Amino acid sequence: MSGTLADEIRSRLGELSPAERKVARVLLAGYPASVFETVATIAERASVSAPTVLRCASRLGYGGFPDLQAALRTELDARTASPVTLYEASSPHERRASTGPESGRAALPGLAVVQQAVEQTFREVTAHEFDEAVTLLADSRRRVHLVGGRFTHLLSQFLGLHLMQLRERVAFVPDGHVERVSALTQLARRDIVVIFDFRRYEDDKTAIAELARERGAKVIVFTDPWLSPATAQADVVLTSQVTSESPYDSLTPTLALVESLVTAVLARLGSTAHDRMKEGEAAARELGLL
Secondary structure (H helix, E strand, O other), X not given: OOOOHHHHHHHOHHHOOHHHHHHHHHHHHOOOXXXXXXXXXXXXXXXXXXXXXXXXXHHOOOOOHHHHHHHHXXXXXXXXXXXXXXXXXXXXXXXXXXXXXXXXXHHHHHHHHHHHHHHHHHHHOOHHHHHHHHHHHOOOOOEEEEEOOOOOHHHHHHHHHHHHHHOOOEEEOOOOHHHHHHHHOOOOOOXXXXXXXXXXXXXXXXXXXXXXXXXXXXXXXXXXXXXXXXXXXXXXXXXXXXXXXXXXXXXHHHHHHHHHHHHHHHHHHOHHHHHHHHHHHHHHHHOOOO
């Protein structure tokens, strides 16, 4: 399953009977906590019988309700996985393969994993979500604010620095407390907040998304298949695979997605972006930066 259990349930609603759909909606309404309720409690909330709850789990492809709950536990473990836990979960053979005398040849399978992750990322990003992100970022009337996490701040800077060359009114959410509060309290309806938040999600990213939403700003979230809590406030969610052969999540698929987004924004802005790029290069030459 490449998405979440909730994604799987939503995708199979059409295969369920009316009574089973009631169960599915109860599970989705309180997800993920609702999945860990007893069969009797779920049946009561859905106004169906206990056997209907069991049939729903079976129709979704699980041997029983405990199997469905086990799948969610695996998903939640994946959401909170750290490089340490991923390293400890790998076999000694896998760790030797990346450090031993054959490591030069072992790099090729690693490349295949990354290539597959990039391909899957582009397959799963919907045209509608991608186009909406392009439309928002190409709207020069809107201010753009970008923020990332421990490692993903590099991706936010990569996107932001490119956007600065194409259009005006682009800035990074400051790190300092006073500066950050000042910037975020000025958010308004025509602003866009772009958030990068991947597993071991950071509470401040969710708080920033909530504040932006309260103030009427648009929110774009880049995240992984397990979905940052910030996506609950997002207008656009762009999901990337993070699979790699190391204990660290791969950011390569997200970088590829960001590059595609920059290309599309440039095409949407057309001559306006071209003129700004020329002005920027001219100023850089005058300053001795080129």
